[in-house]
Amino acid sequence: MPAYKRILLKLSGEALMGDDAYGINRATIVRMVREVQEVTQLGCEVAVVIGGGNIFRGVAGGAVGMDRATADYMGMLATVMNALALSDTMRQEGMTARVMSALSIDQVVEPYVRPKALQYLEEGKVVIFAGGTGNPFFTTDTAAALRGAEIGAQIVLKATKVDGVYTADPKKDPTATRYATLTFDEAIGRNLAVLDATAFALCRDQNLPIKVFSIFKPGALKRVVMGEDEGTLVHV
Numbered sequence: 001m002p003a004y005k006r007i008l009l010k011l012s013g014e015a016l017m018g019d020d021a022y023g024i025n026r027a028t029i030v031r032m033v034r035e036v037q038e039v040t041q042l043g044c045e046v047a048v049v050i051g052g053g054n055i056f057r058g059v060a061g062g063a064v065g066m067d068r069a070t071a072d073y074m075g076m077l078a079t080v081m082n083a084l085a086l087s088d089t090m091r092q093e094g095m096t097a098r099v100m101s102a103l104s105i106d107q108v109v110e111p112y113v114r115p116k117a118l119q120y121l122e123e124g125k126v127v128i129f130a131g132g133t134g135n136p137f138f139t140t141d142t143a144a145a146l147r148g149a150e151i152g153a154q155i156v157l158k159a160t161k162v163d164g165v166y167t168a169d170p171k172k173d174p175t176a177t178r179y180a181t182l183t184f185d186e187a188i189g190r191n192l193a194v195l196d197a198t199a200f201a202l203c204r205d206q207n208l209p210i211k212v213f214s215i216f217k218p219g220a221l222k223r224v225v226m227g228e229d230e231g232t233l234v235h236v
């Protein structure tokens with residue numbers, strides 16, 4: 001039995017690159033989709049928020065002199081492309097997915113309508129939320145917290161490049177150690193940048209726990225969903 005009835009899974013855009021320099025690595029996206037399929041087969045309702053960092057990151061555009069809001073809209077469009085790729089890969093693997101976008105691009109994706117998203121989830125379809133929050137100056141982590149709260153998910157699962165929350169960025173500080181659990185106030189107070197502070201604060205206020213785990217570790221998603229010891233739990 002899965003430990004959660006409904007989850008919000010945040011998939012890193014950047015992880016979609018696999019070992020490529022940018023874009024979507026075919027083997028990587030297929031592997032991610034199969035992991036999601038495993039948890040749907042356990043009877044868990046799955047909503048996904050996908051990032052866009054493999055195609056475009058607003059802060060990077062902003063850093064080279066581009067208007068930050070414009071760069072962020074480009075980043076949001078990148079998440080729409082990833083969402084379409086993800087949904088198509090799910091279709092090829094025999095799953096049913098629906099993409100709902102925070103930005104209206106009528107010819108391409110259906111708009112986000114909360115009751116419809118809830119209906120899809122109840123029908124056992126995977127719902128992929130594209131376009132982040134629809135607002136510049138936010139991230140897809142914040143979109144995950146927001147949509148997670150809206151759909152009544154029991155937990156937000158952040159599948160990322162590291163296997164949990166560390167005392168410092170493990171990519172920069174090799175002496176950093178991993179937490180098994182920590183509170184939102186500790187994460188925010190210590191400026192732990194594995195998620196942005198807005199996402200942490202929203203989850204804290206809604207009493208919505210977050211689990212951070214590695215997207216590269218085979219079977220990790222299933223273990224998290226089964227309530228087994230994997231990654232780091234951030235809680236109130």
Ligand SMILES: Nc1ncnc2c1ncn2[C@@H]1O[C@H](COP(=O)(O)OP(=O)(O)O)[C@@H](O)[C@H]1O
Pocket residue numbers: 011012013014015051053141159160161162164165166167168169170171192193194195
């Ligand atoms: N305290 C920390 N613990 C774990 N990871 C951290 C920490 N501080 C910064 N990071 C970095 O945060 C990254 C994950 O966040 P992010 O770049 O938003 O990835 P994603 O593509 O999953 O959204 C990790 O790859 C890691 O290098």
Ligand SMILES: O=c1ccn([C@@H]2O[C@H](COP(=O)(O)OP(=O)(O)O)[C@@H](O)[C@H]2O)c(=O)[nH]1
Pocket residue numbers: 011012013014015050051052053054056057058059071072073074075076078079131132133134135136137138139140141142143
């Ligand atoms: O609500 C949002 C979500 C995303 N973005 C933009 O989209 C980019 C891609 O999202 P993110 O960096 O969160 O993706 P990931 O880290 O998962 O690759 C961000 O850098 C922002 O520029 C945004 O402006 N508002």
